[in-house]
Amino acid sequence: MPTYAYILVSLALFFVGTAGVFLRRNALIVLMSVELQLAAGTLALLAFSRALGDQKGHVFAFFVMALAAAEAAVGLAIVVSVFRTHRTTSLDQVNVLKG
Amino acid sequence: MFSHLRVIPLLPLLGAVYLILFGRHHSRAVVHHIACMAVGAALVVSADAFFFGLPALVGEGGLTDVVGTWFASGDLRVDLALRMDALSGLMCLVVTLVGTLIHIYSTGYMAHEQDYARFFAYLNLFCGAMLILVLGDSLPVMFIGWEGVGLCSYLLIGFWYGETANASAGKKAFITNRVGDLGFLIGMFLLFRATGTLELPVLVDTARAGSPTLTAGLWGGQPVAFWAALFLFLGAVGKSAQIPLYVWLPDAMAGPTPVSALIHAATMVTAGVYMVARLGALYLLAPAALAIVAGVGALTALFAAVLALGQNDFKKVLAYSTISQLGFMFVGVGTGNFAGGIFHLFTHAFFKAGLFLCAGSVMHALAGSGDITRMGGLASRLPWTTWVFRVCWLAICGVPLFSGFFSKDAIVAGAFATQVFGPRLHWVGPTVGAGLLAAALGTAFYMSRLYYLVFTGECRADLREPIRESPIEMVGPLVVLGLGVLLAGMLGVPWAVGRLRGDVIGVWLAPAVGPHLDVGSGLEWRVMAASTVIALAGIGLAWRFFGGGVREPARRFVAALPRLTAAVRGKFFVDEIYDELVVRPLRGLSRVFFVVVDRILIDKVLVGFWTVLIDTAGRLLRLVQVGDVQRYLAIFAIGLAALVYVMARPAAPSEVKIRVQGRSASVQLGDGVATVDKLDYGFDFDGDGQEDRSGPLTSATWSYPRPGHYRLQVRITDPRWNTSRTIERTIEIR
Secondary structure, eight states: OOHHHHHHHHHHHHHHHHHHHHHOOBHHHHHHHHHHHHHHHHHHHHHHHHHHTOTHHHHHHHHHHHHHHHHHHHHHHHHHHHHHHHSOOBGGGOOTTOO | OOOOTTHHHHHHHHHHHHHHHHGGGSOHHHHHHHHHHHHHHHHHHHHHIIIIIHHHHGGGTOEEEEEEEEEEETTEEEEEEEEEOHHHHHHHHHHHHHHHHHHHHHHHHTTTOSOHHHHHHHHHHHHHHHHHHHHBSBHHHHHHHHHHHHHHHHHHHTSSTTSHHHHHHHHHHHHHHHHHHHHHHHHHHHHHHHHSOOBHHHHHHHHHTTOHHHHSEEETTEEHHHHHHHHHHHHHHHHTTOTTSTTHHHHGGGSOHHHHHIIIIISGGGHHHHHHHHTHHHHHTOHHHHHHHHHHHHHHHHHHHHHHHTOOBHHHHHHHHHHHHHHHHHHHHHTTOHHHHHHHHHHHHHHHHHHHHHHHHHHHHTTTOOBGGGOOOOTTTSHHHHHHHHHHHHHHHTOTTSHHHHHHHHHHHHHHHOOTTTTTTTTHHHHHHHHHHHHHHHHHHHHHHHHHHHHSSOOOOOOSSOOOOOOHHHHHHHHHHHHHHHHHGGGGOOHHHHHHHHOHHHHHHHHHHOSOOOOOHHHHHHHHHHHHHHHHHHHHHHHHHHTTSSOHHHHHHHHHOHHHHHHHHTGGGHHHHHIIIIIHHHHHHHHHHIIIIIIIIIIIIIIHHHHHHHHHHHHHHHHHOOOOHHHHHHHHHHHHHHHHHHHHSOOOOSOEEEEEETTEEEEEEOSSOOSSSOOEEEEESSSSSSOSEEESOSEEEEEOSSOEEEEEEEEEEETTTTEEEEEEEEEEEO
């Protein structure tokens, strides 16, 4: 398969993730959308790595996976904490910093 | 040679600094020992300099002490220099002697007051400043002292600042003096502009030589000397309380009595007279200025003598008396009779300090009251005070053999005999002389009124406690001053009586202020006779009116002329007139400035504008702070996209050089433009949309077929991103 096909899939994934981040109101769904964005990035890394015959991309993919795990842990912790204080995970209602 | 004159002012100044810093932690005894010793030591040092150092050098300008250069700027160089010559030496001795006596007196007078250390600190500071004023060798150094004594005057008038009246009296003195000080400064500037120096000996020598720098016309056909002398005299008018700036001195009596004695009678207020005498040579160059000095002096002497008649406060009478006597001194120096003026200054320092200290002693005995209508019959109860008062009273009245007699006659005779005014203003001398004789009658009358009302007749005070003589530390200085009053006149026995040997003070002062004024013995005897008659007449008249209390003739006089007596009691309403003419317009103007500048311009416009601006900006920015994380993210994404767009474009070249030679034009783009290694450039020289030259080249040349205006376009492309930027210029080919 040509490289641009992978890139197109990656792009599609990224847009789906971005749309989720911007539009969904539930903090858990937003976190999942962020995971999608990261996955899109990882896919692009792997695609370019294969196209250029360079193994560095693979290594970076592992890094991103580790990072995603850490991010998920921290993000979920924040969501739990937010839920404890606000009794909700809807981002619409978490706006104490409103000016 | 004695060359440590700096020690003299430094001793009291150090005393003042120490007492201000640490006085609170010491007992009263320690405080007044420090203060009295500081001034006493200054007295010893100045007496040593005066009697053992000065006589040998008095012909060559006296002793000098240059501490260092104070400041130098362009042509102006001012040394912090002190000089003790015949005149300043005498003044120095008077200041330290009277100062020491009054310090000692104050230990008794102020014994029960709060802020004991503060009082003595100010008193010491005053002595230091006064000594700088007297010893200063140049006008700026003199001005330090001039301002310093003004400051101390302010601090001590308002010493009991708890009462508003006292604090405002201090302010009044200070502000009135500012008016005069402006004159002093302008006079100083004029002298510097004309002669290029501010050193007193140089100025005096220049004036004595009649240098054209000083006689050249300045404004209104009058020479520089006239205007400089006039403006300096304005300073003297403020400091020495002459018309029209005398109004602060009566109010200055709000301060403690020793202060009135030292500052507002014996020393500070005579600084104006001293300054005019110091610059006598300058004044002699301008007879018109001298005439103004003498005229103002005579007018003040007369006017204040009249005002003193209507006063019922012990110290206020003495205050007007001081103003009047200062007028005498100004007539002395204003008629070129500098030695006479200084001689009166010298004797006045003794008898007026004595009178004030007697006033203090009386008020001390009467629990602080100064109302002479509530006194009377104190002679038997306060014997020492009464005797000293009698001596000073006879001296100021001008009774023969007492000091005031000799010094007043020296001035009056000098006024009749003087030749300094020249033919056109010749009438000034006899006129002011006659004015002084009238003022002398007033003096004898109001001083005798004071004496009779306070010390003779029945006691009108209603005090539960018996009236007691003041303690020894008050009576001691009184007696010393009384002896001084008796003896001081002997230094200036008129020529008609004692010839050269009698006029010690005139001969002594000659090197500093010029030779003695030759009066002629016939005139001198006549003046002496006239003033003796006047003094005795004044005393006799006062006895008729006030002997043993207010008598029938006085009551009838008041009843016959009610409006005149009311005007005199109201001080001719000068304070009210000034209030109406100066204070109220100034207040109104301040109010306008307050409202327009402060309230509207500063508070509303300058402060308000920025608050409104920031407030509005804040309100607008609040709209962005919606608190919705996702919207922040959206804004962040848009910003990032914009940033990428900007960064991806090729940067503009640092310069674009277009050179036209004949029909050909060349474009050269500056180096360092590229953010990447290779940019592509497309050059369109004739504006037809076609690239005439292209490739990775930063310069190109093109020949035009025909002259005209052309649009030149350079398109810079970054091949990696395929972003571009276009530069456009118009060129003319001839």
